[in-house]
Amino acid sequence: MSARMSASSLAWLPRRALVAFGLAVSLAASPAARAADALVTTNSLTPEIAYKAARAALEYCRGKGYQVGVAVVDRGGVTQVFLRDRFGGAHTVDMAANKAWTAASFRIATSVLALETQSGRPMSGIRALPRVLAAGGGLPIEAAGATVGAIGVSGAPGGDADEDCAKAGVKAIQADIEL
Numbered sequence: 001m002s003a004r005m006s007a008s009s010l011a012w013l014p015r016r017a018l019v020a021f022g023l024a025v026s027l028a029a030s031p032a033a034r035a036a037d038a039l040v041t042t043n044s045l046t047p048e049i050a051y052k053a054a055r056a057a058l059e060y061c062r063g064k065g066y067q068v069g070v071a072v073v074d075r076g077g078v079t080q081v082f083l084r085d086r087f088g089g090a091h092t093v094d095m096a097a098n099k100a101w102t103a104a105s106f107r108i109a110t111s112v113l114a115l116e117t118q119s120g121r122p123m124s125g126i127r128a129l130p131r132v133l134a135a136g137g138g139l140p141i142e143a144a145g146a147t148v149g150a151i152g153v154s155g156a157p158g159g160d161a162d163e164d165c166a167k168a169g170v171k172a173i174q175a176d177i178e179l
Contacts, residue, residue, distance in 0.1 A: 042075060045141065045149045049173050050080040053141070057153055057169030058083050061161075068155030068165060071096040075147050077104040085155070092154040098131050099138030099152030099162070105131075107147045110138035111163055137162025141170055144179040 045053075050072040061068040062085060069084040069092030079097055099110050106113055106126075114134040117126045127134050136159020138152040151169045153162040 043143060043146065043148050044074050045072070045080065047080055049176050050149065053151055053169040053173045054081045054083045056172030057151060057165045058085060060168035061153065061156055061165040064161070066156040066161065066165070068153050069093055069096040070169065071100040071152045073100040073104050073150050075104055075149055077101040080149070088155045095133065095154030096152040098133040099135065099154060100150045101131050102133050103138035103140045103152060104147060104150035107140050109163065110134060111136035111159055114159070135159045137166055139163065139166045139170055143177040148177065
């Protein structure tokens with residue numbers, strides 16, 4: 001139908017013809033156009049950028065004298081990179097990965113989730129979910145207003161120090177992921 005054609009210019013057509021015309025136009029829509037309406041496109045970190053974030057977080061912690069583990073996950077929480085410093089504790093493997101998974105899943109810093117899910121709070125039950133780690137050190141990684149991954153750090157002396165290391169990892173890739 002042309003831009004100049006309007007519903008009133010088709011008033012002379014019988015109702016059946018209009019219905020058939022509408023059906024023909026619907027069927028003529030390309031499969032690609034229909035598929036585009038059925039699919040969602042998302043952005044993810046490349047392995048190289050995920051590694052760069054993990055490496056920067058590890059180096060920042062090392063500079064502070066902390067031996068840590070760092071995990072970077074994609075937007076769905078699947079681990080892309082894990083680095084553990086020479087003397088990072090065995091617990092840092094699961095802790096860092098779960099902090100990153102939690103930050104990606106809830107799309108907020110795990111330190112914020114820790115406050116919101118304290119005992120007696122309305123969302124306290126979230127802590128009972130598998131893999132949820134409500135302790136500082138996990139941050140979502142965002143680009144153009146969307147979560148594209150997350151980073152988790154474990155092994156520094158406390159969640160605040162873990163989060164500082166995670167921030168260093170995010171800062172190191174910020175220019176790379178700005179859209």
